[in-house]
Amino acid sequence: MQNKNLVVVGGSHGIGLGIVQQAMARGAEVTVVSRSSGQLAATAGIRHIIADVTDDEVDASALPESIDGFAYCPGSINLGPLRSVEAGRIRQDFELNVVGAVKWFQAVAPALRRSDGASAVFFSTVAVAQGMPMHTSVAAAKGAIEGLTRTWAAELSPQVRVNCVAPALTATPLSERFLETEEKRAAMASKYPLRRVGEIDDIAGTALFLLSEQSSWMTGQVLAVDGGMSSVRK
Numbered sequence: 166m167q168n169k170n171l172v173v174v175g176g177s178h179g180i181g182l183g184i185v186q187q188a189m190a191r192g193a194e195v196t197v198v199s200r201s202s203g204q205l206a207a208t209a210g211i212r213h214i215i216a217d218v219t220d221d222e223v224d225a226s227a228l229p230e231s232i233d234g235f236a237y238c239p240g241s242i243n244l245g246p247l248r249s250v251e252a253g254r255i256r257q258d259f260e261l262n263v264v265g266a267v268k269w270f271q272a273v274a275p276a277l278r279r280s281d282g283a284s285a286v287f288f289s290t291v292a293v294a295q296g297m298p299m300h301t302s303v304a305a306a307k308g309a310i311e312g313l314t315r316t317w318a319a320e321l322s323p324q325v326r327v328n329c330v331a332p333a334l335t336a337t338p339l340s341e342r343f344l345e346t347e348e349k350r351a352a353m354a355s356k357y358p359l360r361r362v363g364e365i366d367d368i369a370g371t372a373l374f375l376l377s378e379q380s381s382w383m384t385g386q387v388l389a390v391d392g393g394m395s396s397v398r399k
């Protein structure tokens with residue numbers, strides 16, 4: 166990744182920040198797009214663009230002319246039974262997870278095409294491959310992302326590879342409420358064949374693999390990084 170230009174939308178904390186840190190350690194030039202600087206202050210040498218992905222306009226003027234890697238990380242975990250799902254909530258989740266991804270990918274696609282071997286990564290969830298109660302809004306939004314991953318992989322090949330990571334519960338600011346006590350963490354961990362929840366580096370490492378040349382013959386894939394939850398029964 167030495168001297169490669171990487172753009173991470175949602176790189177100010179959580180999995181996105183993990184991608185930023187791993188990419189910088191490998192010599193990448195990183196641009197982060199997010200609403201706040203979050204935990205970026207501790208990471209020197211990053212270009213930060215303040216933007217809200219739910220805004221209608223995308224200003225790509227400050228992005229590099231040629232982009233080698235792109236990750237779109239904003240997402241939500243809004244759970245609730247079918248009977249109480251509100252249309253407004255589904256629309257909000259769709260704006261953040263899907264419409265934002267479409268707008269930002271449109272904005273960076275010309276710069277990705279200028280790179281020799283560009284790669285883009287999006288995020289789904291285990292709750293698409295594995296049906297789970299209470300996940301109507303999440304499954305709707307992330308199911309769309311999995312479809313878009315394959316669509317964009319087809320449309321932009323061979324210049325740009327497009328893949329997706331589907332994590333299960335991972336310790337980040339987004340999932341804090343599910344893991345805030347030792348009891349909750351242990352209860353969650355016990356649901357996984359590998360008997361723990363995910364850590365940021367588990368997911369960021371897979372995203373980095375997909376962004377790197379090590380995965381240069383992969384496109385249109387959804388990689389489950391979920392402690393075995395989607396495919397293994399104990």
Ligand SMILES: NC(=O)c1ccc[n+]([C@@H]2O[C@H](COP(=O)([O-])OP(=O)(O)OC[C@H]3O[C@@H](n4cnc5c(N)ncnc54)[C@H](OP(=O)(O)O)[C@@H]3O)[C@@H](O)[C@H]2O)c1
Pocket residue numbers: 174175176177178179180181182198199200201202203216217218219237238239240241242261288289290291331332333334335336337338339340
């Ligand atoms: N954590 C999990 O358990 C889990 C499980 C399955 C799937 N995922 C998926 O993995 C991805 C990363 O999750 P995460 O846990 O790392 O999330 P996170 O901790 O909430 O981090 C999200 C990042 O996106 C940015 N962001 C959020 N809303 C934004 C907006 N409107 N405009 C611009 N930036 C925005 C945040 O920065 P600012 O707040 O500074 O804007 C932050 O940098 C998401 O797509 C999520 O759905 C996570």
